[in-house]
Amino acid sequence: MRKNYPSNVSKEQFENIKSILENTKKRTKPRSLDLYEVFCAVLYVLKSGCQWRMLPKDFPKWQIVYYYFQVWSKNNGNEPSVLQLVLKKLVMAFRINNGRKEQTSFCIIDSQSVKNTDTTENKGYDAGKKISGIKRHIAVDSQGLPHAIYITTAEKTDRNSAIIMIENEKENLSAVQKILVDAGYTGEKFASKIKTIINANVEVIKRNELHSFVVLPKRWVVERSFAWLEKCRRLWKNCEKKLNTSLQMVVLAFISILLKRF
Known part of the structure; x- marks a missing residue:
């Protein structure tokens, strides 16, 4: 069972944004991965400042977490990211x-x-x-x-x-x-x-x-x-490395702050 890290948001708070995050990737079969766990892992990186490869083992694999962060961070031209x-x-x-x-x-x-x-x-x-x-x-x-x-x-x-x-x-x-x-x-x-x-x-x-x-x-x-x-x-x-990644980290920080107020 995963530890309850201070960076986590509750499952109830995550429900406020779950639908938007789920719709970013088309599902061809039932999802076996819990997006709540992935999102909490991204928040852990943001809050602790650790490298992606240094994520605790009780989170999903760092490659998966990093992949989802890239998907959620991608913006095409002036189109906003997820x-x-x-x-x-x-x-x-x-x-x-x-x-x-x-x-x-x-x-x-x-x-x-x-x-x-x-x-x-x-x-x-x-x-x-x-x-x-x-x-x-x-x-x-x-x-x-x-x-x-x-x-x-x-x-x-x-x-x-x-x-x-x-x-x-x-x-x-x-x-x-x-x-x-x-x-x-x-x-x-x-x-x-x-x-x-x-x-x-x-x-x-x-x-x-x-x-x-x-x-x-x-x-x-x-x-x-x-x-x-x-x-x-x-x-x-x-x-x-990229300015857009810096932008998305700032956006993620504000998301974390607002989620914990709900």
Whole structure:
């Protein structure tokens, strides 16, 4: 019998996403493998930061677990992966349970620079933060729930990356009326571009406009979302070879957080 690892979700929680994960692979015969066990194994890798080959023996074989992760992570062009569809469903369900609309009207955008390991294929250098690696760009609502995630190499500017992220998720962000950003997104060109894409207004909060050192208003929400990701050792550094794999690991982390709230 498999151990109950802290990274696991319950079978009841897994039922919320089981149907989406099952439909990714056409069945020609009854499935002998329990997808719940596979999903928990993927969460174990994410939470512990171990290599795929170092999965405990009470999980399914690592080759099978890795195969399913690849299937769930695959995205063709601008088409979302299975994990991204799962996250979108959970975010909408969580908002409805809290008495909110499915789509948010308010977003906070920020980025996080993360160091690379030697196994990564895509590398860049963030001169401002002196970090060689990647950048995670996210747009969250007032509850810290992600509505858009985008991964780039670290040399990409926050403004240009945010524009691409919003362009990619403009259907999901179509109801947004206001976007809150920090001084790194200052500029009339950025604000006008956002206005053109989703007809939202950009508000920039600058620290030098405050009379004393305090947490920037509402900015702590997106910082808390980044802090949630830090609870997963796999995300402490970027050890993924492909940018898409880095993206799917971030998506998986948010899925794990939301599942445990149901």
